[in-house]
Amino acid sequence: MSASFASALDAAREAAAAQHYPQGALYVVATPIGNLADITLRALHVLQMADTVACEDTRHTQALLRAYGIDKGSAQCLAVHQHNEAEAAQNVVLRLQQGQRVAYVSDAGTPGVSDPGARLVAAVQAAGLRAVPLPGASSVTTALSVAGAVAHGSEHGGFVFAGFLPTKNAERATAIAQQLAPEPRCVVLLEAPHRIGELAQALAVLGERPVTLARELTKQFEEVTTQPAHALQAWLEGSPQRSRGEFVVLLHPVAVTTDDGESLRVLRLLVQELPLKTAVRLAADITGAPRNQLYNTALAWKREDGAGDEPGDSDA
Structure with a gap:
């Protein structure tokens, strides 16, 4: 002792x-x-x-x-x-x-x-x-407490615990596109060190969505960083130490557009006539609205309508 x-x-x-x-x-x-x-x-x-x-x-x-x-x-x-x-x-x-x-x-x-x-x-x-x-102690609440990722006082407050995603690339990509991308609340994931690089690469489709990586929590080499989703892999590759230890991964809440502005009007019209990926790209080009925001809004509409994602939609 x-x-x-x-x-x-x-x-x-x-x-x-x-x-x-x-x-x-x-x-x-x-x-x-x-x-x-x-x-x-x-x-x-x-x-x-x-x-x-x-x-x-x-x-x-x-x-x-x-x-x-x-x-x-x-x-x-x-x-x-x-x-x-x-x-x-x-x-x-x-x-x-x-x-x-x-x-x-x-x-x-x-x-x-x-x-x-x-x-x-x-x-x-x-x-x-x-x-x-x-x-x-809990790695989930420990990471949440220092990430600033739980929105309060809004309709998208709280968080969703998703745990470990599938290990196969295709299944992981599907989970990200169909479950995580359209989820407006904070999402908590867990990942092992030998798979964190693959997860970071897969999450890159979320673009500018902020993601917090928390590794080695409560230990001597504890590290917590928040990066845009597309920059996670580069950050991990910045030092061999950054891929060591168990990880808690927090997807920050999505800023979902709820007004009746021009970007939503254009997006609604395009989604009715075109594949989701194409509609989002054109709506962003026409209105100047953030593509990721439009993509997540369109996915939310499709879920409300009971329609699944179309092949390739995760490339938006």
Whole structure:
């Protein structure tokens, strides 16, 4: 154990021990996403108290617990990950029915968001048992807090969590064109370092739309930058370090035109007669309105009308 956490364990017992922690309950515990100090006192107390710690990776979690001075034997750690979650959930349910307190942690952050845990919680609730949340670190909310990308006080406020996009190029391009481009709200994506270059290249079709890349959050080499979508690949290639670490990618809200101006009138007429890509290009040339803004507006119209995107529309 790091000596710096000895007082934290004492503080956790003093601050959290007086609360009620029912037996036969699953405690869903958020853990740090990089910086070990980002652990809550209540999380430390529950991890000490738990009869079983269910976790995405037992070796990773045992190392984390040892860093805090919490000793759990191999029999007290149970692997629950994406490949065995349904089967392992029944093991957890059995332990809960025996009156155990089970804490569940993913490798980092809040379980059940982009990490395993949702099926486990669903199985526990289906068995009539209780799941208790212990909030804490999350890469999603951490990145959102410093990106300035969530619009408030408008019809397009809030954000959409999309997680990981498909890994195949064609499927990823389709998701961007049909789901992300017309979405006016902030969109949150996650990406691994070995695929961030491919994602940046695919997002270039969004043109000037601001995109925030947040890498190595809470760690020593944390970096957060906001670039136009078309410039992401060049920024990544500016330094070998920039493609390392896990990424949170935030597409900023789209400025959707809602007035009855000349650009919308022209666009509406052209869209009725021409393919979307051609209509957008001509409307931008005629009126001087931003092409990306017109493109996203036209896509929104098509979605409202129940029509799908046309082949090649993502090239606008």
